[in-house]
Amino acid sequence: MPLSGTFLADLERIVGAEGLVRSAEGRLVYECDMHTFYKGAPDAVALPTRAEEVVAIVNLCRRERVPIVPRGSGTGLIGGAMAPLGGVMIGTNRMDRILEIDLTNRCATVQPGLINLSLTRAVATQGYFFAPDPSSQMVSSIGGNVATNAGGPHCLKYGITTNHVLGVELVTGTGELVRLGGKAERPGYDLVGVAVGSEGTFGIVTAATVRLLHVAEAVKTILASFTAIEDASEAVSAIIATGIVPAALEMLDAVMIRAINEGTGAGYPKDAAAVLLIELDGPAAEVEAQGERAARICWARGALEVRVARDDAERALLWKGRKEAAGAVGRLAPTYLLQDAVVPRSKLPAIMRELIAIGARHRVQIANVFHAGDGNLHPLILYDDRVPEELERAKAANEELLLACIAMGGTVTGEHGIGLDKAKNLPFQYADADLNFMYRLRRAFDPDGIMNPGKLLPSHPACGEGFRPARPRVPEGAWI
Amino acid sequence: MPAAARSIGEALVTIAGREGVQDDDRARTAAAVDGQLPRWVVRPASIDQLGRIVALAHDDGLAVVPRGGGSALELGHPPARVDVLVDLSGLDQVLEYNPDDLTITVQAGITAGTLATLLAPRRQFLALDPPGAAARTLGGITATNASGPLRARYGTMRDLLLGVRFVQADGVVTWGGSKVVKSVSGYDVPKLMVGALGTLGVLGELTLRLHPLPDAERSWLVLLASAEAAQAFIERVIASPLQPNRIEFFNDRALRSVPVEAAAAGVALSIGSVAEAVREQGERLGVMAKADGARIVPLPEGFWSRAARASTEGNGAVLHVVSLPSRLAETERAIGDAIRTAAPRGEVWISGCAGLGTFRVRVGNASAAETAVATTRLRARLMDLVGSVVIARGPAELRKAVDPWGPVETGPFALMRALKDEFDAKRVLNPGRFVGGL
Incomplete structure (x- = not known):
């Protein structure tokens, strides 16, 4: 439904001509996030500079029942920051200031459009950093990180975004500007806790107060290669069992190693079927002792090679292959489906066997780069989009793999989020009553359903008006 | 007992079995919450039974009050109603x-x-x-x-x-x-x-x-001349490469009740890691304390459980005070002033997670009325710190005299009420006890 002239004029009054994108080509930029599969351009893009403008936009859209889609940098991987139903997109890019840095209380308050890495850069010289480190951290916004509850390689030790958000300023679906949480915790329901990761379906975050951590004294990066993925998986379990919590624990499988070796030449051993990247940080004495212990464990599990970075340059080199993984698979196939499922860490060998079987069954190649420490898989299911039924085979493999992960006690998504892409998968993991609870939770923040409609929750009877989950049986009649 | 009540009891017995339902005066008295006797004390043996008990209560407009170990029953407002006390100690698998x-x-x-x-x-x-x-x-x-x-x-x-x-x-x-x-x-x-x-x-x-569990763990107490000195020391520890797993502040009174050594203020720290790193970090901690002119003593095993016991000893009120790490000394003074002004003979034990600005305050020698006045006074003092003062323990009299949770801002509270209305419109679950009487 195209927006009326009056509506657009009202919108322009709020954000000014320079804050409004109306042209078809201008809007095209906003038609998808990094999951380019899902496309839907908004009817207009508003780029506010202040929370009050956001309030005015939400009130306007609410009055006219126009859908609102919040967007940060658009680097999400789930079809979240795109507009399947059109409507108004609110881009936070012009709200990118650091409002306060409070090192004594180890926190900062920032606007949502601030780039993740900019915050760490602003406090690095004083020895602090912002812990969530999604691979996109050079371009993704903190508002986007908060919306998707983003993770990253180092969340094994430091936790994901939610563990670092103390408070948010939120414009809810009813146009109320509310300050939830803050530097000091307050009694009441943990509204910050549920707002983080709500993918813009509760409202738009206009400011966030986040924790800053002190940089560790020492970092040690170890790269170990194995001839069998089982050996690498066992090394992962053994390292954790010995009481070490590495800052990061990443794994690459044979397909991925080949792709990387053929490309930039990270120089992984040719016979390696698995590469394990272990990073430890903390007080120097602890890192030293644990580093030796981790290396011994890798040798004991039959490692082909164990390399320890001696300085920052070597450390960067060990990470190079891992960071280029997604790009490297471009050499194997023109395109891929990216997965984000999680299995309990102890099920890694089992899921890897299953994954190879699934790939063979559907005749697709699957490359793996994943956060082994927390069982978060990132299989890339490769296909050629020029061959029509290859996509169908990739999709079938994808769904089968998700079901296998869930059957092992896992979850649909570990750090990317749901968006449009995975909403249909939620019923794999949740019963009707659970979905219905989430639907009602959303309604409390956005009773008119104007905030990012179609995302996060599936179109499912349990997520609709009037649905009541089956109630437990109570003894009949006796008490009436 | 009216017929209707008798038959609700029978329905509960159908769900939880004869042994899972008590309605005699002794059991009801023992399960009283803030002096209110439940009509039934029900102990479900499975989550399925729990669901059916709550469903029954819901349909009959009865209030359900869940109880675990019964250690925090004095948190929050006295309940608006208590009909079915659900004892969850049977769900222990x-x-x-x-x-x-x-x-x-x-x-x-x-x-x-x-x-x-x-x-x-x-x-x-x-x-x-x-x-x-x-x-x-x-x-x-x-x-x-x-x-x-x-x-x-x-x-x-x-x-x-x-x-x-x-x-x-x-x-x-x-x-x-x-x-x-x-x-x-x-x-x-x-x-x-x-x-x-x-x-x-x-x-x-x-x-x-x-x-x-860390390979090794050791604890130390740093004795300081004032809360200001403690705050400065804590800030230095946090900005250092040391990684303590506890940094706890103690005021003079709390130190005396532990007891290790007397001082105006103390900071107890523990470090857990590989043995080598624990030893090395301990040495560095010693150097830092000496640089501040403070004495540092190693703590015996069992210190932390003794400190936990001391923080809840007796039957005085316990307050949870939250402010900011940067206002530690100021908060400590505000707590002492508020209580001593309201209760001239009052005593204050303060301990807390100093690096995070959260304090546990035990009040002695103060009546409920005096503690109520002190709570209100402290809230006023801390208002600009956007912190909070919650009564974690205290008699019903105290929690009726003053809101045990303190004020919640209008915007967030509207959302909290919306959630409660959505999920418990009939006010079945713990009615009245939570913030704002939710």
């Missing part, structure tokens, strides 16, 4: 322990002490140490968001609860979260249940993240 994944799923009625014993042989633990933890149930610790000194390193239940099975106000058994250490599948429902005092759902099952 371990459902799934995956040591290799550092996760465990338990029923909510298991105590933290039982869990610790079970995990010790694998050298794992649940990193939460609120006072009296051993006898407290995990459901209770979750519902009250209780924590102790270890939160300095490991956070609180919100950082450790991965999944939760709960019973909604209408009896529907519901699951939120996941059983793995990392998941963003849907809304983070577990967060909503932490600290909600069972007002959005009765907790039945919890999936928790565990941590490996």
Whole structure:
């Protein structure tokens, strides 16, 4: 439904001509996030500079029942920051200031459009950093990180975004500007806790107060290669069992190693079927002792090679292959489906066997780069989009793999989020009553359903008006 | 007893069995909450029974008051109504322990002490140490968001609860979260249940993240001349490469009750790591203390449990005060002033997670009326710090004289009420006890 002239004029009054994108080509930029599969351009893009403008936009859209889609940098991987139903997109890019840095209380308050890495850069010289480190951290916004509850390689030790958000300023679906949480915790329901990761379906975050951590004294990066993925998986379990919590624990499988070796030449051993990247940080004495212990464990599990970075340059080199993984698979196939499922860490060998079987069954190649420490898989299911039924085979493999992960006690998504892409998968993991609870939770923040409609929750009877989950049986009649 | 009540009792017996339902005066008196006797004390043996009990109560407009270990019954407003007291101590099973994944799923009625014993042989633990933890149930610790000194390193239940099975106000058994250490599948429902005092759902099952026990751990006490000196020392420790797992502040009175040595203020720290790193960090801590002209003494084993006991000893009120780390000394003074002004003979024990600005305050020699005045005064003083003062323990008289939670801002409160209206419109679950009388 195209927006009326009056509506657009009202919108322009709020954000000014320079804050409004109306042209078809201008809007095209906003038609998808990094999951380019899902496309839907908004009817207009508003780029506010202040929370009050956001309030005015939400009130306007609410009055006219126009859908609102919040967007940060658009680097999400789930079809979240795109507009399947059109409507108004609110881009936070012009709200990118650091409002306060409070090192004594180890926190900062920032606007949502601030780039993740900019915050760490602003406090690095004083020895602090912002812990969530999604691979996109050079371009993704903190508002986007908060919306998707983003993770990253180092969340094994430091936790994901939610563990670092103390408070948010939120414009809810009813146009109320509310300050939830803050530097000091307050009694009441943990509204910050549920707002983080709500993918813009509760409202738009206009400011966030986040924790800053002190940089560790020492970092040690170890790269170990194995001839069998089982050996690498066992090394992962053994390292954790010995009481070490590495800052990061990443794994690459044979397909991925080949792709990387053929490309930039990270120089992984040719016979390696698995590469394990272990990073430890903390007080120097602890890192030293644990580093030796981790290396011994890798040798004991039959490692082909164990390399320890001696300085920052070597450390960067060990990470190079891992960071280029997604790009490297471009050499194997023109395109891929990216997965984000999680299995309990102890099920890694089992899921890897299953994954190879699934790939063979559907005749697709699957490359793996994943956060082994927390069982978060990132299989890339490769296909050629020029061959029509290859996509169908990739999709079938994808769904089968998700079901296998869930059957092992896992979850649909570990750090990317749901968006449009995975909403249909939620019923794999949740019963009707659970979905219905989430639907009602959303309604409390956005009773008119104007905030990012179609995302996060599936179109499912349990997520609709009037649905009541089956109630437990109570003894009949006796008490009436 | 009226016929209707008798038949509700029969329905409860049908659900929970004869042995699971008590309605005699002795049992009801023993289960009283703030002097209010429940009509029935019901002890479900399964989450299915729990669901049916709540469904029955819901249909009959009865109030359900969940109870775990019964250690935090004085938190919050006195309940508006108490009809069915649900004793969750029967739900004490371990459902799934995956040591290799550092996760465990338990029923909510298991105590933290039982869990610790079970995990010790694998050298794992649940990193939460609120006072009296051993006898407290995990459901209770979750519902009250209780924590102790270890939160300095490991956070609180919100950082450790991965999944939760709960019973909604209408009896529907519901699951939120996941059983793995990392998941963003849907809304983070577990967060909503932490600290909600069972007002959005009765907790039945919890999936928790565990941590490996450090190889070695040692503790020290740094004795300082004032709260200001303690604050300065703490700030230096936090800005240093040291990684303590506890940094706890003690005022003079709290130090005397521990007791190790007397001083105006003390900071107790523990370091857990590989043996080599513990020794090395201990040495550095010694150097830092000496540079500040402070004395440092090693602490004996058992210190932390003794300190936890001391923080809840006696029957005076306990307040949870939250401000900011940068205002430690100021907050300490404000607490002392507020209590001594209201209660001239009053005594104040203060300990707390100094690096986070959270304090546990035990009040002695003060009447309920005096403590009420002190609470109000302290809230006024701390208002500009955007902190809070919550009465964690105290007689009903005190919690009627002053709002035990303190004010909640209008905007957030409107959302909280919307949630309560959505999930418990009939006010079945713990009615009246939570913030703003929710």
